[in-house]
Amino acid sequence: MVAARAQMIRQAAKYGRHVYRPFFDYMQREIRSAENRYIFSTLVEDAFPGKFSLYDLDELVFRKNSNEPLAAFELKFISWRVIKDAWAQGELEINGWQFQRLRRLSELLAVPLYYFIQIGNEEQFVMFNVQQVEPSFEYRRGGSARDYYAVISLDDVIVSRSFEEFVDDLGLLLGVNLAKPAQIPAYAVGGR
Template identity: 50%
Template sequence: MAAARAEMVRLSADAGKPIYKPFFDYMRRSLLDMENRYLFSDLIEYLFPGGFALYDVDSIAFDKESREPVAAFELKRKSWRVAQRAWENGMIEVNGYQFLRLKRLSRRFSVPLFYFIWAGEKFAVFKVDDVWADLERKYEGTSAEDLYAVIPLESVQVAEDFTELRRIMEGVLGR
């Protein structure tokens, strides 16, 4: 950690404040955002003990011209090591409970809700309402044990480079 910090300081000294200041401003905002979410969650639990569970949708894309929302996203980043076995078997695995919650939420949204999964150098994008998943309890006895939504890769759009990803996202975002 100290070596990384020393390298950052050395690079910052060479590049100047325009390089490192935006990074630290972003990190402060990110930490404040995490704290606000925690405090709000804690407040809801205090006001209504055991009454609610809070979840988030990670990103919502708005058209700059019309200012209308065009798509909402649940973002997942997985190492290729974690995703590889399922992917090679023609499947993608996401948390089953979250998948079910997002299906319910998607039915109430007037904006389409997508999963955006980044696994190594591959991307998978799918509209939550458009896919069917088998729910399976997996990885018993490990820290990864949970209910998984197992989704066939053939039901999702897959990109292995940014050119393919741009084509997929153009369709998703209506461009």
């Protein structure tokens, strides 16, 4: 595997720095960002033990040339192995404490806040506005997996069963008229 990666980099190098350098620059920024988040969260937890809970908000969407946020997104990936039992019951399980805090944040900011969840490695996605669903809150599972969950009916969420369907659903959610098919990058639909 390492040899294959090295060969890929050598192949890209033949075409010049402009081909491979942006990738490495991006990865370095991502590593620095992860390090910065780790330093900050560790500092808060160590300096003020037991005083704070830390959560991040993953994306804010603004219309071009606007200073007003249109929507906020919490991005999640849930493996099929973890979700399949609840899914079979027509339910989605989300961390209950996080859901409650994000709902309150949405109220305070007066910005619609959505969960965007990719289900497994399949092209299946779930989206919902935290203000527009009414979950039950329950402790579920046993052992180390026992946790407090917001349990949401799948009837109350948007389930997109392909990437193309997701693009359409997201366009509707954001109020974008997709009169022509959206340009979907090849990497997003499995092309390499």
